[in-house]
Amino acid sequence: MTTTYTTTTTTGRAGFPLRTFFVPFPFVCFTLALVTDIAYWRTSFLMWSHFSSWLIFAGLVFGAIGLVAGLIDMLRRSTRIWGPGWAAAIAYILMLAVAILNSFVHAADGWTAVVPNGLILSAVTVVLAVVTVLLAARRRSRVIWSIER
Amino acid sequence: MIRPARLSILAGVSALALALAGCSDDGNFDVTQQIGPDPVLPEPVTELLPDLKVAEVVGWQEGETPTVPEGLTISAYATDLANPRTVHTLPNGDVLIVQGKAPAGKPTERPKDFVRDFIMSMARGGGGGAQKESNLVTLLRDTNRDGEVDERHDLLTKLNSPFGIAWADDTLYVAAADAILAYPYRLGETVISAEPEVLAPLPGGPINHHWTKDLALSPDGRFLYASVGSNSNAGERGLEAEKGRAAIWQVDRETGAARVFASGLRNPNGLTFHPETGELWAVINERDELGPNLVPDYMTSVQENGFYGWPWSYFGNHVDERVHPPRPDLVEKAIKPDYALSSHVAALGLTFSNGSAMPEPYANGAFIGEHGSWNRNAFNGYKVVYVPFQNGKPSGMAQDVVTGFLDGDNARGRPVGVGIDGTGALLVADDSGNTVWRVAPADGSTIPQPVATDQPLQGTAPAGTGTATTPSPTAPATTPPAGPGTTPPATPPAPGSGETSPPQTEVPATEPGAAVRPGG
Numbered sequence: 001m002t003t004t005y006t007t008t009t010t011t012g013r014a015g016f017p018l019r020t021f022f023v024p025f026p027f028v029c030f031t032l033a034l035v036t037d038i039a040y041w042r043t044s045f046l047m048w049s050h051f052s053s054w055l056i057f058a059g060l061v062f063g064a065i066g067l068v069a070g071l072i073d074m075l076r077r078s079t080r081i082w083g084p085g086w087a088a089a090i091a092y093i094l095m096l097a098v099a100i101l102n103s104f105v106h107a108a109d110g111w112t113a114v115v116p117n118g119l120i121l122s123a124v125t126v127v128l129a130v131v132t133v134l135l136a137a138r139r140r141s142r143v144i145w146s147i148e149r
Numbered sequence: 150m151i152r153p154a155r156l157s158i159l160a161g162v163s164a165l166a167l168a169l170a171g172c173s174d175d176g177n178f179d180v181t182q183q184i185g186p187d188p189v190l191p192e193p194v195t196e197l198l199p200d201l202k203v204a205e206v207v208g209w210q211e212g213e214t215p216t217v218p219e220g221l222t223i224s225a226y227a228t229d230l231a232n233p234r235t236v237h238t239l240p241n242g243d244v245l246i247v248q249g250k251a252p253a254g255k256p257t258e259r260p261k262d263f264v265r266d267f268i269m270s271m272a273r274g275g276g277g278g279a280q281k282e283s284n285l286v287t288l289l290r291d292t293n294r295d296g297e298v299d300e301r302h303d304l305l306t307k308l309n310s311p312f313g314i315a316w317a318d319d320t321l322y323v324a325a326a327d328a329i330l331a332y333p334y335r336l337g338e339t340v341i342s343a344e345p346e347v348l349a350p351l352p353g354g355p356i357n358h359h360w361t362k363d364l365a366l367s368p369d370g371r372f373l374y375a376s377v378g379s380n381s382n383a384g385e386r387g388l389e390a391e392k393g394r395a396a397i398w399q400v401d402r403e404t405g406a407a408r409v410f411a412s413g414l415r416n417p418n419g420l421t422f423h424p425e426t427g428e429l430w431a432v433i434n435e436r437d438e439l440g441p442n443l444v445p446d447y448m449t450s451v452q453e454n455g456f457y458g459w460p461w462s463y464f465g466n467h468v469d470e471r472v473h474p475p476r477p478d479l480v481e482k483a484i485k486p487d488y489a490l491s492s493h494v495a496a497l498g499l500t501f502s503n504g505s506a507m508p509e510p511y512a513n514g515a516f517i518g519e520h521g522s523w524n525r526n527a528f529n530g531y532k533v534v535y536v537p538f539q540n541g542k543p544s545g546m547a548q549d550v551v552t553g554f555l556d557g558d559n560a561r562g563r564p565v566g567v568g569i570d571g572t573g574a575l576l577v578a579d580d581s582g583n584t585v586w587r588v589a590p591a592d593g594s595t596i597p598q599p600v601a602t603d604q605p606l607q608g609t610a611p612a613g614t615g616t617a618t619t620p621s622p623t624a625p626a627t628t629p630p631a632g633p634g635t636t637p638p639a640t641p642p643a644p645g646s647g648e649t650s651p652p653q654t655e656v657p658a659t660e661p662g663a664a665v666r667p668g669g
Contacts, residue, residue: 109385110472
C-alpha cells in the first residue's frame with residue numbers, strides 16, 4: 001500500500017488568494033449598515049438611512065468582485081488549497097443574495113425603507129456573514145491540520 | 150469614482166429590466182374610479198421594485214398629429230421648439246412659449262438616485278439627434294388671427310430653467326428655477342434687451358427636485374402666485390430640504406414681499422384663477438411608490454393658508470407611513486382636494502375654457518395637460534382632458550380631448566402646459582415632441598378679441614384709471630396704494646356676465662421670504 005503525496009503542501013508554494021482583498025468588504029459594510037440602520041430607527045434622522053443604502057451598495061459591489069476573485073482562486077492550482085470550502089461559499093452567496101434584497105428594501109423612501117424590514121434584513125446579512133466566517137475558519141484550520149484538503 | 154458610477158448604471162439597467170419583466174398586473178384596475186371628487190383609494194402597496202414603465206420618446210413624424218374628437222381640429226402651431234412647457238397669451242393675442250429643461254447639479258444622495266436619473270433621461274428623450282438649446286421664451290404672433298403663426302421671435306434666452314410667466318403693467322414676470330424675474334416689456338415688442346430685476350427669490354437648488362415654478366397673476370393684478378414643488382417624493386430628503394416648498398407662494402408685485410399662501414401641495418402647477426369665481430386653482434402631482442393606483446394626482450381650488458397634507462398624508466387624512474415621526478396634528482388639518490385625476494397622470498397644465506371659442510361641450514370647464522405616468526405598468530395620462538364645471542366647481546367626469554401621444558410603448562410627445570390662444574383655441578405645449586399644438590373648433594369660429602391668460606374677473610369692469618383696483622376696505626392702511634401701475638391689463642370682459650365680484654385682497658406679508666408653513 002503506497003501513499004502518494006502531492007507536491008502542493010500547506011507551506012511553500014501556495015499562492016496568495018486574490019479574494020482575500022475583497023471578501024472582507026461585505027462583512028464590514030453589512031455590519032456597519034446594521035449599525036446605521038439601528039441609528040436611523042432610534043433617531044428618525046435620514047442621514048443614517050442614506051449611510052445604510054451606500055454601505056449595502058458598497059458591500060454588494062465589492063462582494064461581487066470577491067465572488068469573481070474566489071472563482072479565479074478556485075481555478076488557480078496554487079490557491080485552490082486555500083478555498084473556503086463549499087459550505088462557506090454557499091453561505092457567502094446567500095449573504096449577498098439577502099443583501100441584494102435588502103438594497104431594494106432600502107431603496108424605498110423614508111421610514112418604511114428601514115423599519116422594520118430593512119432592519120431585519122440587515123441583521124440577517126450580519127448573521128450570515130458570521131456564519132460564513134465561522135465555516136471558512138473551520139475549513140482553514142482543518143486544512144492547516146491536514147484533516148482535509 | 151468611475152467604477153461605482155458605471156456599476157450603478159449597470160445596476161440601474163438590470164433593475165429596470167427586472168422591473169419591466171416582473172410586471173405586476175395593474176391593468177384590471179379601472180382608473181376612472183379615481184377621477185372625481187371621491188376617488189377609490191386602495192391600500193398602499195410596498196413593492197420591492199416599484200412599477201416602472203417609461204415610454205421612450207420617438208417624436209412626431211411628418212404629418213403625424215395627436216387625435217381630437219369630432220367638432221375639433223388639431224394642427225401644429227409651432228414646431229422645432231426646445232422643450233416647450235408653458236403657453237401664455239398676452240392681452241394683445243401674442244403667445245409666449247416658455248421652454249425649459251431641468252436644472253443640472255442635483256446631488257446624488259443615494260444609490261437609487263443614479264437609477265432615477267437614468268430613467269428620467271430616457272423618458273425625456275427627444276427623438277435622438279442634436280437638441281436645440283432650451284431655457285428660453287419665444288413669442289409667437291398670429292397677425293391676421295387665422296390660427297397660424299406669422300412671426301416668431303426668441304424674446305429671452307439662456308434663462309435658468311424657466312416655467313411660469315405673467316405680464317402686467319409693461320412688466321414681464323418670468324419664474325426661473327430659483328426666482329421671479331421682472332423684465333420691462335411693452336406689448337408688441339419683439340426684443341427684450343434690459344437686464345431683469347429679481348422681484349422675489351424662490352426656493353431653488355441645489356436639489357430643486359420639483360423645479361417647475363408656475364406663475365399666475367391675481368385678478369386684481371396686485372399679487373403674483375408662484376408654485377414651488379417639493380424637494381422629494383415623500384419627505385425622504387428630510388424636512389429641512391422642504392422649507393418653503395410643496396407650497397404656493399403669494400408675492401406682492403410692488404414690493405416683492407412674499408409668503409406661503411398654501412402648503413402641503415407636493416408638486417403644484419397650472420396655477421389659474423377661475424374666471425367666474427376668482428378662486429385660485431392648480432393641478433398637483435401626488436406621491437409615488439405606494440403602488441400603481443396611489444396616489445391620485447388632483448385638481449383643486451387653493452384656499453388661503455390651506456394645508457393639503459404633504460408629506461404626512463394624502464387626499465385629506467390618509468396617513469403616509471413613510472414619513473417619520475408622524476404628525477397626527479397636521480394630518481387632521483389636511484384639506485381634501487376638490488377633484489382627483491387618477492394616479493400618476495402627472496397633471497402639469499390647467500386652463501379654463503370660459504370665454505374661449507371652444508364649442509359647447511367644452512365651453513365651461515378646465516383643460517388639463519397630463520404629462521403621463523412612468524411608475525405604473527399600464528400607462529396613464531399622456532393626454533389632455535376636459536373637466537366640465539358648473540358654478541365654478543367641477544361637475545362631471547373628465548373626458549379625453551387630445552390623445553394619440555402614445556404609440557404602443559413609445560411616446561411621440563407628452564403634453565404639459567395648456568392655454569387659450571388669441572383666437573380662443575386651445576394650445577397644448579408638448580415638451581417631448583417639441584411642438585405646440587392648436588386645438589380649434591372645426592367650424593373655424595374664433596373670439597372677437599384676444600383674452601389674456603391672466604384675465605380680470607369676468608364681469609368686473611376693466612380698470613380705466615388707477616382707482617379701479619385699489620384694495621378693498623379690509624386691507625390695512627399700510628398697503629401701498631395701487632396707482633396706475635397696478636392696473637390689470639385692460640382687456641374687455643366677456644359679454645353676458647353681469648356679476649361684479651370684489652377683487653380679492655390679501656394681507657401683505659411683513660417681510661420678504663417669510664415662510665409661514667402651517668405647523669412645519
